[in-house]
Each structure stands twice: as structure tokens, then as C-alpha cells.
Amino acid sequence: MKISSALLAVCSLLILEPVAAAEDYTATVQKVATARVSNAAIPGLVVVTVNGQEQKIQGFGLVTNGAGGTSGKAQPHLPDASTVFEIGSVSKTFTALLLADMQMRGELKLDDAVASLLPAYSIPHYQGRAITLLDLATQTSALPRLPANLMPKRPDNPYADYTESNLRDFLHRYQLTRTPGAKYEYSNLGFGLLSQALSARAGKSYAELVQERIAKPLGMADTGIALTASMQANLATGHDAQGKTVANWDMPTLAGAGALRSSAQDMLRYLQAHMHSANVKVPAGLQLVQQAQRPTGTPGLQIGLAWHVQSVRGQTVVLHNGMTGGYASFIGFTADGQRGVVVLANAAVNVDDIGMAALLPAMPAADTSNVNEKKLSAQQLQEYTGRYQLAPGAILSISAGPDGLLAQLSGQERAAIFPRKKDEFFYKIVEASLQFERDASGKIQSLTLHQNGHASPAHRIGELATEAAKRAEITLPAEQLKQYVGSYTLAPGFKLIISEQSGQLYAQATGQGSNPIYAEAADKFFLKDVDAQLSFQRQANGKISGLVLHQSGRNMPGPRDGD
Structure with a gap:
């Protein structure tokens, strides 16, 4: 049965499959x-x-x-x-x-x-x-x-x-x-x-x-x-x-x-x-x-x-x-x-x-050929970064990428958004846009997601990865990283898969995309886009036997499968 996870909960508010040219569905x-x-x-x-x-x-x-x-x-x-x-x-x-x-x-x-x-x-x-x-x-x-x-x-x-x-x-x-x-x-x-x-x-x-x-x-x-x-x-x-x-x-x-x-x-x-x-x-x-x-x-x-x-x-x-x-x-x-x-x-x-x-009916690809993208400085883009709550468990994280802003809804992949005018951004891969709102002082306080005829407001709930910013990332040897790779069962039907690619560890909850995790100490890791941490546990012989997910004030232990 479908078990929604405690980590990066999936929400269906934002449909992020690419739109395609009309064709037989x-x-x-x-x-x-x-x-x-x-x-x-x-x-x-x-x-x-x-x-x-x-x-x-x-x-x-x-x-x-x-x-x-x-x-x-x-x-x-x-x-x-x-x-x-x-x-x-x-x-x-x-x-x-x-x-x-x-x-x-x-x-x-x-x-x-x-x-x-x-x-x-x-x-x-x-x-x-x-x-x-x-x-x-x-x-x-x-x-x-x-x-x-x-x-x-x-x-x-x-x-x-x-x-x-x-x-x-x-x-x-x-x-x-x-x-x-x-x-x-x-x-x-x-x-x-x-x-x-x-x-x-x-x-x-x-x-x-x-x-x-x-x-x-x-x-x-x-x-x-x-x-x-x-x-x-x-x-x-x-x-x-x-x-x-x-x-x-x-x-x-x-x-x-x-x-x-x-x-x-x-x-x-x-x-x-x-x-x-x-x-x-x-x-x-x-x-x-x-x-x-x-x-x-x-x-x-x-x-x-x-x-x-x-x-x-x-x-x-x-x-x-x-x-x-x-x-x-x-x-x-x-x-x-x-x-x-x-x-x-x-x-x-x-x-x-x-x-x-x-x-869903086939939709024509978003026509951006005539869209006049407004160029914003890195300092201007930084104003919009933060975490916005669309619904309980559904957080839209806006971060600065190398070429502009990136938007990521809980449990989904990042997608680039582009400025159409001040405080208004649009997606190229889907028919959706974001309208940011400011308070009397001019600070961004909320946004509204416009998609499929719906307007979904989201209040800004904090800076992006506030807790992660307090944590110092360290580098661990590649051989040590491989020790953590495996499957961990946090609840019936809900596993956390830890994998390693090119010296980077990733965590993937059941039915969701993978997210990078970063070491702050031996056996201790954190996510940058979500306020969550992982502590790995070892047996007396030094072998990894399980982990604990720390998120939202909860500590969820998960034994390593096969141990």
C-alpha cells in the first residue's frame, strides 16, 4: 500500500511532467x-x-x-x-x-x-x-x-x-x-x-x-x-x-x-x-x-x-x-x-x-520564443530565495542556481524558473507561473502558484535551509562513504535508500526522488534543502547497522535491511 514518507513528503499541487506537443496520448x-x-x-x-x-x-x-x-x-x-x-x-x-x-x-x-x-x-x-x-x-x-x-x-x-x-x-x-x-x-x-x-x-x-x-x-x-x-x-x-x-x-x-x-x-x-x-x-x-x-x-x-x-x-x-x-x-x-x-x-x-x-490531455509545448525574459542581478534573485508552504507537508523551496532561480516542491525534482517581470516568474517545462508578493517594507512575504486555472497561495516560512546553513560540511574518504550505502526500513513499506555516485551520497525515500546528503561528522549527515539529518549507527565490529532520521522534532530509527 502507499506509505507517504516523513522525509520530503509528496504533494500533487505542482504537476512537473514536461508538456509535449499534441500527439496521440x-x-x-x-x-x-x-x-x-x-x-x-x-x-x-x-x-x-x-x-x-x-x-x-x-x-x-x-x-x-x-x-x-x-x-x-x-x-x-x-x-x-x-x-x-x-x-x-x-x-x-x-x-x-x-x-x-x-x-x-x-x-x-x-x-x-x-x-x-x-x-x-x-x-x-x-x-x-x-x-x-x-x-x-x-x-x-x-x-x-x-x-x-x-x-x-x-x-x-x-x-x-x-x-x-x-x-x-x-x-x-x-x-x-x-x-x-x-x-x-x-x-x-x-x-x-x-x-x-x-x-x-x-x-x-x-x-x-x-x-x-x-x-x-x-x-x-x-x-x-x-x-x-x-x-x-x-x-x-x-x-x-x-x-x-x-x-x-x-x-x-x-x-x-x-x-x-x-x-x-x-x-x-x-x-x-x-x-x-x-x-x-x-x-x-x-x-x-x-x-x-x-x-x-x-x-x-x-x-x-x-x-x-x-x-x-x-x-x-x-x-x-x-x-x-x-x-x-x-x-x-x-x-x-x-x-x-x-x-x-x-x-x-x-x-x-x-x-x-x-x-491528462496533451498540451502544446510552452511557447517561450516571444517571452521577454527580464534580466535580474544575483542580488535581486536572492530576495526570492526561501521556503514557502503551499499546504501541510508541501514546501516550495526557491534557491539560486548558476543560471537563475530553481524551484523545488517537496518530493519533486528542481526546475528552473525565469523572470517575466518584477516579482513574476514562469516555468518553461510546464504551464505554470509564480507571483511573489511583498509586505509594506518591500520584503517578499508570500507567493502564489498559478497552474491549471488554480491559484495556490503560499506563505514564506523561512530562509532556505536555515538549519543547514549552521552546519559545516566536511569531506569523507570515498571508501568510508561506501560503508553507508544500503536500504534502511523506517516503517512498513517505507525505506530510505542510501546510494553513492562519484563521491556524493544520496538519500531516496520510497517512491520519491533522490536528494544529496552532506557529512558534518563521521556517521552524521544533513540535507541542505530540507531541515533533516541522518545519524548512522554501528555495531561493535564497526559495521553500519542502521540509521536515525531526525526531522520535525521526531527521531525515526531504521535498521539496515539484511542485518
Whole structure:
């Protein structure tokens, strides 16, 4: 399932894929997918596209790269329509559909208290306000992302030994800190609890409900939790962000949050049902899950039942993504039912860019030939540098590069911005601009991002890398730097990959880009663009055994994988 990281959190406010000349959008998707496989970021993936009446399923790369051995599983070949992948948090949309189906059948109501369906549980409440099924389905339950007593014996299969008894014990002890329904906060725990509630009401397991009400009616023979013989034979091998083969995930208690596996041919049927294709049976409640229910706190982004509803480039798109330890997924469609996409990959590497390339209409390249770029001095450019907060966890950092200003949104690559006139800058790689605002004294105090018809204000929250400026960078021998290279697990499904290139160390969080880290002492490193530090830990024999991420007042330990 998708685990958003504590380091460099990803935000979808700024779409930074390059705009292209108008062309057949399937060719654009093929180009992006081919690039992801060609640069070895992902061993293999399958892309399903629907454009009106046209449907395509395209495979790229291999079902395994063989790194670390395949243990008799899949042998290298092109993934295809029948190749099976873990779909992670896309499973949440199945859970939401079960909820909507049961609502339509009169078996429950969205505003039913969860406690009424699970009398054996002690469900927390806040000042008399109970958690409802709608709260769980819209990620507004006030429950945390994960239960604090999730302490896996096997980090490579983190949910396998988490029991229903563990879940009951956590809920019995947990105290809510705010009113349910008041704030969006992604919660795998919440969706796991929702699947338990639905199962209890139906008197059947979650796996049985998925088969009975979704998979069989839609003809999805290769979709489920337990692997059938056919699914096992067609299962793609999972890989981590470094390309190493990893174990599959099992989620017996929190199944509704991310336990399902499926194939492209099955997910095409699922996608068509949501797009209301004439030749596909539409289960009860499909229209309900797509309806925006509550805000998320991010401009232009709302949530329905599991599905996120986003306004991008004048289009309303409905989407969800997912990630497990060895797989990534994306599903989305335009609200008008004209375009749809499914991306299934056999690596824990974000594939949202491929999905969005299929959903968004092709745009003409930004015409900058007649733009009169205003020349500003280095001193003038320095006025704009700083950190600007677009949304919780979304910081736009403006820094001075060798040829002008660079803008970087949390979790994305840097992009050059160019002055059009005083206090106004534009991007050349996307249709977006930044308007800076000054206070009465003339000092820059905020900016507004203009993109896709939206104006997103961002208050200046400080100078760029204030803490980093206080730290003195030192040079460590290349051989010493190589000691830190490896994978470190900070949370289930969230790793920090440390790599070395030409004497420079880089840190890459799951599903995100890499960022340089700088030594300030032996075993101590810092980031310059984000207020975060890393401390590496050693065993008695001197071998690196783990690290601690220091950020936002938190210390997150992560053991080194394989140790």
C-alpha cells in the first residue's frame, strides 16, 4: 500500500511532467513507460489505457530482473495482460465499493457508527462523537496511519503477524485527539478496520465478500488475496527501489487496506465498470464511490469513498494509487468517462507520472520564443530565495542556481524558473507561473502558484535551509562513504535508500526522488534543502547497522535491511 514518507513528503499541487506537443496520448504513455523501464527504475510494468472505445494493454520490461534470485518463481519474460501484481492501496477502492454496495442493498448506512457493527471492539470516540463508516471511507476517522503496536517480526512482510487481537488491543487503548470527520489524514488502519466491520455485518470474510460482490460479477478470475494456481504461475516478482527481489506481503487483519492481487486484464474490467462502459456489468454503488464527500485540505483535491477526486488542467479525474514492499499501482479515469488508465509495476517505485500522462490531455509545448525574459542581478534573485508552504507537508523551496532561480516542491525534482517581470516568474517545462508578493517594507512575504486555472497561495516560512546553513560540511574518504550505502526500513513499506555516485551520497525515500546528503561528522549527515539529518549507527565490529532520521522534532530509527 502507499506509505507517504516523513522525509520530503509528496504533494500533487505542482504537476512537473514536461508538456509535449499534441500527439496521440497512448504514444505519450508508451514513451514514459519505456523510459522508466529503460533506466532500470522498474524491472517491468503493464499499462492499461482506455480512450473512448479504444482499449490497450501494453507490457514493458520483464516480470523479474533476477536480482537476488527468483527462487523458482517467474522467469524473465515480458509482462502481459495475465501477469499478476500486488495492487496495494488500490485495494481500498474495492473496500469502498463493498461499503457502497451494502449501503445500496440496505444492509447498512454510511453514517452508522463503526461500534455498532463491531460490538466486540472498544472503538474510540471524541467528546461523544463516534467514528462512522463514512469517516473511515473518507480517511477522516482521526485514527493514525498505522497502529502503534504494529511491530513486525519480519520487516519484509510487516503485516503478516498483526492479529485481530492486536487490533482490538490498540483500539481499546487509543484516544482520539480530534473530532472524527474534521480532518483528512490517510489511514491504513482505518481501512483495515472498515474491512473488519463490513465482514462482521455480512458474516463473511473480506476475501469472500470481494469474490462474491466484485470479482465474480465482473469476471475477474485473477483477483483476490489468496493466490490460485493460475495467479501463482503468473505472479510477477516484486522488487524494492534498488531492484532487489523481495517477499510478497500478507495482511490477514488489515486486508481492506491493501491485501489484493490482480492482473491487467482483470483491472481493465474493474476500470470499465467505474467508467460505466456499456458492455460491463456495473455493481450497485459504483456511482456513489466516485462522488466527492469531503475536502482533503489540498486545493483542488477532494475525497469520495476511498477515491481521490482532483481537478487538473481543466479535467476532473478520479484516482488512487498503491504500493507494497515490491510493487506499485495506479488507477484513474476522467469524470466524463472518456479516458482511463491502470498501471501495475513490479517494483516499489511510484508510477503516478505514467498514470497522469494517460489521463491528462496533451498540451502544446510552452511557447517561450516571444517571452521577454527580464534580466535580474544575483542580488535581486536572492530576495526570492526561501521556503514557502503551499499546504501541510508541501514546501516550495526557491534557491539560486548558476543560471537563475530553481524551484523545488517537496518530493519533486528542481526546475528552473525565469523572470517575466518584477516579482513574476514562469516555468518553461510546464504551464505554470509564480507571483511573489511583498509586505509594506518591500520584503517578499508570500507567493502564489498559478497552474491549471488554480491559484495556490503560499506563505514564506523561512530562509532556505536555515538549519543547514549552521552546519559545516566536511569531506569523507570515498571508501568510508561506501560503508553507508544500503536500504534502511523506517516503517512498513517505507525505506530510505542510501546510494553513492562519484563521491556524493544520496538519500531516496520510497517512491520519491533522490536528494544529496552532506557529512558534518563521521556517521552524521544533513540535507541542505530540507531541515533533516541522518545519524548512522554501528555495531561493535564497526559495521553500519542502521540509521536515525531526525526531522520535525521526531527521531525515526531504521535498521539496515539484511542485518
